Amino acid sequence: MDVYLANPRGFCAGVDLAVDIVELAIKRYGSPIYVKHQIVHNPKVVADVEAIGAITVENVDEVPENSVVVFSAHGSPPSDYQIATERGLTVLDATCPLVTRVHNEAKKYSKQGKKIVLVGHVGHQEVIGTTGQTEMELVDERQDWNLPDWGEDAEVAVLTQTTLSIRDTAAQLDKIKQLYPNAIVRNDICYATTNRQAAAIELAEITELxxxxxAQNSSNCNQLKAVAINKGVPAHLIIGPEELDRSWLEGVQKVGITSGASTPEKQVKxxxxxxxxxxxxxxxxxxENTVFAIPRGLRNLVGNGDRCKKDEPATDENN
Ligand code: SF4
Structure with missing residues (x-):
């Protein structure tokens, strides 16, 4: 049996940055430091940062007063920053810059008086952060949705969650455009999501499984599985070898493997x-050569060249 390994796969620049921020925060402030929401959607990464002194909480008001808190890569609503100020917390913001860009777009269009629509998944942490920025309507392709009747001439701006399926999102954007033909459509699906889905399509074209x-709660991992299934190939999302069902491999000669933007390479290996x-x-x-800068307050802890691209090979690969 042969394995076909997707490139790119695994950690993106935003996840690299978020994990580095937690590690540097512990180095700078000592433990414990608190992390609001799972730093990235992967229980093994969460366990790794907790093992060195991070404590994960779901709400800012669980963080003891005057502590240090890292806000996760998915982004947070302004109300979380407000609560942090009231509690005297030192906030280190690990929001991915590509998510911050969506927040800034939302605020800009809101100031311009446009109606804003976000295509995203109800309840996802990123969507909670983005919808908190200003008033907007949420369109979730997994549910029936209706937009208010703003009138044909309404000025509408459409944003998207960064980790959606490219295919499904395009269909939603088409539907919104039919309702509001003049809508400005920003496709905010990020480079990492785009590249991983493109590689997963190639993988599905040449493999049998x-x-x-x-992790099951990783949006971009679920989209990679959906990409393969849409190409007619059986696909499973597993956290590691402990979830691998050997019966899936029976009679299979070519197995494709990929991983989401929050999956460390050691799990693939x-x-x-x-x-x-x-x-x-x-x-x-x-x-991929994208690297995001460390926040100013932590930069003095980073040596020259410490944050070049972490592109560890999973295994010996034959090209
Ligand atoms: S998946 Fe995209 S938006 Fe999310 S952290 Fe990675 S680079 Fe940023």
């Missing part, structure tokens, strides 16, 4: 080792 390594393939082939061309 796709394994997505990552563990699954490959458990399968013990004869060969590992790389699929996709996706080299």
């Amino acid at each position: 796709v394994l997505v390594i990552g 563990a699954v490959i080792e458990s399968i013990a393939p004869e060969n590992v082939y790389k699929v996709g061309t996706g080299e």
Whole structure:
């Protein structure tokens, strides 16, 4: 049996930054420091940062007064910053800059008096953060939705969650455009989501089974699984070898493996080792060189070159 490994896969620049911020915060302030929401949607990453002194909480008002808190990569609503100020907290903001860009777009369009529509998933942490920025309507493709009748000439701006399915989002954007033909449509699906879905499509075209390594609550992992299924290939989302059902591999010669933007490479490597393939082939061309800057207050803890791209090879790959 051979494994075909998607490139790119795994950690994106936003996740790299968020995990680095927690590690640097502990180095700078000592433990414990608090993390509001899972730093990224992966229980093993959460366990790793908790093992070095982070405490994960769901709400800012659970953080003891005058403590240090890191806000997760998904972004937070302004009310969380307000509560943090009232409690005397030192906030280190690990919001991915690409999510912050969506927040800024929302505020800009709101100031211009436009009606704002966000395409995203109800209840997802990123959506909670974005909808908190200003008044907007949420469109979730998994549910029936209706937009208010603002009139044909209404000025409408459409934003999207960064980790959605490219295919499903395009369909939603078309529907919104039919209602409001003059709408400004910003496609905010990020580079990491786009590249991983493109590589997953290539993977599904040449394999008989796709394994997505990552967490069930990771939006971009679920989209990678959906991409493979949409190409007619069975696909499973697993956190590691402990969730691998050997019956899936029976009679399969070509197994595709990919991982979401919140999945560390060691989880991919563990699954490959458990399968013990004869060969590992790389699929996709996706080299990524995006790196986001550390917040100013922590920069003095970072040596020159410490934050170059972490692109550790998973295993020996045959090209
Ligand atoms: S998936 Fe995209 S938006 Fe989310 S943290 Fe990574 S780069 Fe940022």
